[in-house]
Every structure is written in structure tokens, then in C-alpha cells.
Amino acid sequence: MIIRSSDYAISAVREDQYPKNDLPEIALAGRSNVGKSSLINSFLNRKNLARTSAQPGKTQTLNFYIVNKDFYLVDVPGYGYAKVSKSQRAKFGEMIQDYLETRENLRGLIILVDSRHEPTKDDIAMYNYAQYLNLPILVVCTKIDKVKKNQVNKVLANLKKALDLSYDNVTVLTYSSVKKLHVQELGNWIEQRLQ
Ligand code: GTP
Numbered sequence: 001m002i003i004r005s006s007d008y009a010i011s012a013v014r015e016d017q018y019p020k021n022d023l024p025e026i027a028l029a030g031r032s033n034v035g036k037s038s039l040i041n042s043f044l045n046r047k048n049l050a051r052t053s054a055q056p057g058k059t060q061t062l063n064f065y066i067v068n069k070d071f072y073l074v075d076v077p078g079y080g081y082a083k084v085s086k087s088q089r090a091k092f093g094e095m096i097q098d099y100l101e102t103r104e105n106l107r108g109l110i111i112l113v114d115s116r117h118e119p120t121k122d123d124i125a126m127y128n129y130a131q132y133l134n135l136p137i138l139v140v141c142t143k144i145d146k147v148k149k150n151q152v153n154k155v156l157a158n159l160k161k162a163l164d165l166s167y168d169n170v171t172v173l174t175y176s177s178v179k180k181l182h183v184q185e186l187g188n189w190i191e192q193r194l195q
């Protein structure tokens with residue numbers, strides 16, 4: 001996929017704030033700090049379009065980025081961030097659920113997991129939930145640059161143990177925003193969802 005343009009479009013916490021046009025959308029979900037905003041920036045070749053932070057909990061709204069005036073990438077608040085209050089976490093959960101369950105423009109979900117750790121309970125729950133919603137899923141193992149080459153197969157084996165990847169709506173990709181690894185493969189998957 002060739003990126004010709006990318007812009008921040010809008011932020012939303014509820015349905016009446018979502019973009020009004022009918023462009024297709026690809027959403028990103030994953031633990032706080034897993035690298036969602038960084039993936040958006042590296043994919044779009046932008047330094048700071050999506051705000052990133054070493055501090056987890058940076059993204060607190062659904063942030064819509066318009067790409068090629070053709071589709072939206074939707075940055076979703078990260079889950080599993082302990083410092084967020086229980087009520088705030090429940091609110092986030094609702095916001096994400098509302099979006100994923102009702103949005104007709106949604107063409108696929110990218111679920112990010114940290115390559116350095118085994119999938120968490122939250123990762124597994126998100127994956128099973130996405131399966132239940134019957135969404136096309138791309139599982140992205142982020143920060144693969146932090147993993148030694150001879151450990152990459154182990155990362156994938158651990159992933160396979162935690163998640164049932166046998167469904168044909170699922171694709172798995174290792175990724176590095178820092179090294180820009182598999183940016184093109186990511187683009188190919190998105191392109192296929194938009195057809
Ligand atoms: P929230 O908005 O809190 O949900 O976090 P996020 O998932 O958007 O994470 P973000 O992109 O802000 O990245 C979190 C931290 O991980 C930052 O310090 C990034 O620099 C770092 N990071 C992200 N991607 C990579 C990667 O591919 N490799 C390495 N080494 N670090 C990364």
C-alpha cells in the first residue's frame with residue numbers, strides 16, 4: 001500500500017462522535033504501552049501523528065486517523081493499565097465494546113501483543129472477544145526488535161499456546177516500529193480488508 005496522505009481526523013468517546021462518512025475502518029487494540037500509536041506512526045511514516053509515550057495510558061479516546069482520504073485507522077485506548085481507576089477502566093471497556101460491536105464500517109481488528117511477554121489474560125480475552133464478533137483479525141507481535149533472532153520462533157510458539165490461531169480469519173505478523181519491520185505486510189493485510 002502506498003501512503004499518499006495521513007491526518008488526524010477526530011476523537012470520540014461515544015457513537016454520535018464517530019466520523020459521519022462511510023469510509024471503512026481498521027481498529028487497533030492491545031494492552032497499554034504495547035505500541036499501538038507507534039505502529040500507526042511507523043506505518044504512516046509519520047513521527048508524531050499518534051501521540052506515543054513511555055508512560056502507559058496515553059491514548060484515552062478512540063482516535064481516528066484518515067489515510068489516503070480512503071479509510072480510517074482507529075487507535076483504541078489500551079487495556080490492562082493498573083493505574084487507571086476501576087470506574088475509568090469500566091468506562092474504557094464500554095467505549096471499546098460499543099465501538100467494536102456496533103460499528104458497521106469496521107473491516108478488521110489489529111490485536112497487538114508484546115513480543116517480550118506471553119499473552120496476558122487481557123490479550124486472550126480480547127482475542128476471544130474479537131473471534132466472537134467474527135472480525136478479521138491481525139495479531140501483531142510488537143517490539144520484535146527487542147527479541148533475539150533465535151527466540152522469535154519461541155514467541156510465535158507461546159502465542160499459539162495462548163491463542164487458538166487455527167481460524168482462517170486470523171493472520172499473525174511480527175512487527176517493529178523502531179526497525180520498520182513488516183510495514184509492507186501490514187499494509188497488504190489492510191489493503192485486503194478494504195477491498
Ligand atoms: P497507550 O496509548 O498507553 O495504550 O500505549 P500504546 O500502545 O499506544 O504504546 P506507544 O505506541 O505509546 O508505545 C509505548 C512505548 O513502547 C514507547 O516508549 C515506544 O517508544 C515503545 N515502542 C513502541 N513500539 C516499539 C517497537 O517496535 N520497538 C521498541 N523497541 N519499542 C517500541
Ligand code: MG
Pocket residue numbers: 036037038051052058059075
Ligand atoms: Mg497510544
